[in-house]
Structures are given as structure tokens and as C-alpha cells.
Amino acid sequence: MSEKCFSCVDCGVMNCVKRSGAYPEFCPTAALTQEEIDEVTDIYLKNRTNRKVAVAAAEIEGEFYGKYTRVEEIIEFAKRIGAKKIGIATCIGLLEESRIFARILRLNGFEVYGVSCKSGSVNKTTVGVDPKYTCVTGPVMCNPILQAKVLNKEKVDLNVIVGLCVGHDSLFIKYAKGLTTSLITKDRVLGHNPVAALYQSRAYYKKLLLAPVGEEIDYSKISVGNIK
């Protein structure tokens, strides 16, 4: 393994937000020049969309902190950036959730266009997936690039991801032209609540901190209290 590179994930002081002490020696804030920071700030100030999005997101955070669910926050965000038409890039397995979400969006005055991940109905083997991986999940590939192209063509003002798979979401974001946010992040084990694995990493999911993913763990040798 390469030498450990320290960064914000190793920080215990968080002076960038607290502004009450010193920055650690590996701190990216301390390593930046004022010119570099100003250059980035200009990207907000000189681009109307960037500014509108940044302001809307911060205002929603400030006004509805701990009050609005993500569904409500997305509606508020869409309103504040002036979106009229919302694109839903949905997993076929979450179509029922997308239907409910679409109903809520329509109730709030938005036009909705949804595209399922299986649209196009292309075989997985066409892009080189080994047929052995189609036994459980079927022959039709998830097609996030097609989802993005359809929603681009529909000229939606905001894309919302509903449960696309890891990696399929990456391709959707890569090819979507408009702004994209997520309503549901897929986790087939944890009821689409992936952070539960981290919250439980000192208990039921402690295996995540004890060995690389996929390695066998001898549970008879460990106890809940042995993770530092």
C-alpha cells in the first residue's frame, strides 16, 4: 500500500469551519493561495447558474435545516432555481417510488419526465458483460447513457437520480447535460440507506474496519469492543 496521504478525512480540528485555531500541516485550505481561492469564488460570481444554484442550496439549508425531508428540499430547490420540468432517471426496481415522487412533483406544479434504466432494452452482452452475470439480474443492461440522452432531449431543467446502481450513476452524471441531484442512493442491503453501514461499523458492520471488502473474517476472534 502507498504511503498514507493525510487530508480532510484525517482532520480533527476543522478550522476551516470553526475559524478558532490553527490548520493542520496537511490542510488543503492552508496549502491554497488567496489567488486560487478567489479564482474559484469567481466561478460562482461570474456564472449566473452557478451563483443561483449555490445561493438556493445554501438558503434551503439555512431555512429548512432539520425541517424538510430530501423530497421537500428537492422541490424547494427546483422552485428556487426556476425549474419547470424535472427529469427522473430511475432504476426499474424503484419505479413505484419514482411514480410516487412524480405524483408529488406534479402536485407541486412541475412537469415530469421519467426514464427507466432498462430503456432501450439492450442486452448486457452487447457491451461485453459475461452472460454468467445475467442469470440473477436478467439479460437487459442498465443504460444510464441512454437515460441521460433522453432527458437531455426532453430539455429537463433538473435531473433527479432515483436509485441508479453504483457506476451507472457515474455514467448518467457524465452524460447528463443539465444539473443533477439524487433522491435515492441505491443500497440493496440497507434499504437504500448506505450510511447505515458506517453508523454500524463498530457493531454489525465492523467487518468493514477489520479487513478489505471480500476477505473472510473469523468472527469468533473479535468482539464489538475491539475496534479502536
Ligand code: SF4
Ligand atoms: S480544510 Fe483543513 S481544517 Fe478544514 S477539515 Fe480539511 S484539513 Fe481540517
